[in-house]
Amino acid sequence: MLKKTLILVLVFIGFTTMAFYKVKTVEDKTLISNSYVHPPIVVLELFTSQGCSSCPPADVLLEKVKDQYPDQVFALSYHVDYWNYIGWEDPYSNPNFSKKQRDYNRKFRYPSNYTPEMVINGKEHFVGSNATKLRSKIGQYSNQNAENRLTVNNVTSAGNTVSFDYVLEGPREGKELRAVLVLDERTTVVKRGENRNRTLKNANIVVAENYFTASASSGKGTIQLPNGISKNEKIHLIVLAENEDLEITAAAKFKL
Numbered sequence: 001m002l003k004k005t006l007i008l009v010l011v012f013i014g015f016t017t018m019a020f021y022k023v024k025t026v027e028d029k030t031l032i033s034n035s036y037v038h039p040p041i042v043v044l045e046l047f048t049s050q051g052c053s054s055c056p057p058a059d060v061l062l063e064k065v066k067d068q069y070p071d072q073v074f075a076l077s078y079h080v081d082y083w084n085y086i087g088w089e090d091p092y093s094n095p096n097f098s099k100k101q102r103d104y105n106r107k108f109r110y111p112s113n114y115t116p117e118m119v120i121n122g123k124e125h126f127v128g129s130n131a132t133k134l135r136s137k138i139g140q141y142s143n144q145n146a147e148n149r150l151t152v153n154n155v156t157s158a159g160n161t162v163s164f165d166y167v168l169e170g171p172r173e174g175k176e177l178r179a180v181l182v183l184d185e186r187t188t189v190v191k192r193g194e195n196r197n198r199t200l201k202n203a204n205i206v207v208a209e210n211y212f213t214a215s216a217s218s219g220k221g222t223i224q225l226p227n228g229i230s231k232n233e234k235i236h237l238i239v240l241a242e243n244e245d246l247e248i249t250a251a252a253k254f255k256l
Helices: 002-034 056-068 095-108 132-140
Strands: 041-049 073-081 117-120 124-127 147-160 162-170 175-189 196-211 218-224 233-241 248-255
Touching: 041 056, 041 095, 041 132, 056 073, 056 124, 056 132, 056 196, 073 095, 073 233, 095 117, 095 124, 117 132, 117 175, 147 233, 162 175, 162 233, 162 248, 175 218, 196 218
Parallel strands: 041 073, 073 196, 147 248
Antiparallel strands: 041 117, 117 124, 147 162, 162 218, 175 196, 175 233, 233 248
């Protein structure tokens, strides 16, 4: 009787071990399938203004890192409008960009907007002229796989309308796509304000932006090119995927 009982106990332990191993194997496969395997991205959003005397060093730094990391870094310069009151109206300023910055700082629980502010991948912020911090963060995010992969192709321009096809790999729930037109560079003679009598070179200037829902893994998007852009100026289309928490999960760019 004792021997029979012992055999039954051993059989039970064996089945239990097999079941545990099977569950663990399934869980491991699930973890692997849900892990992020897409190439890293580094999206830099600099909130700046020609009316801010602290901004030119950050503008120069953004251009430097864009040139140093042309494939992996996506550099965006958003000119805010709240410095315009001191006598110089930044020609690239937009109240929507000031709102975008407020949305970020509300998320970061930071009390107010400031310039120059650098936001990286929509996840954290710091002073945009801090070169040591910026290069450290570029290194950090360059080693983190992205949640999605975004591909842009069939880009066409007819009149002021830029059209494109996109493919978004990875989870789409709660994701939104942001199309951005970025002017490569412009030089401005500032006549008033904190930077009066200075000639400023701005790079990666956001001149247009359009949001749309990523309702399918592939689709089409459009964005309007604003007036005042000449045909010989360099401009890029940058398309970003972001989640409901404003974190950027994928990025792609195309030179027009």
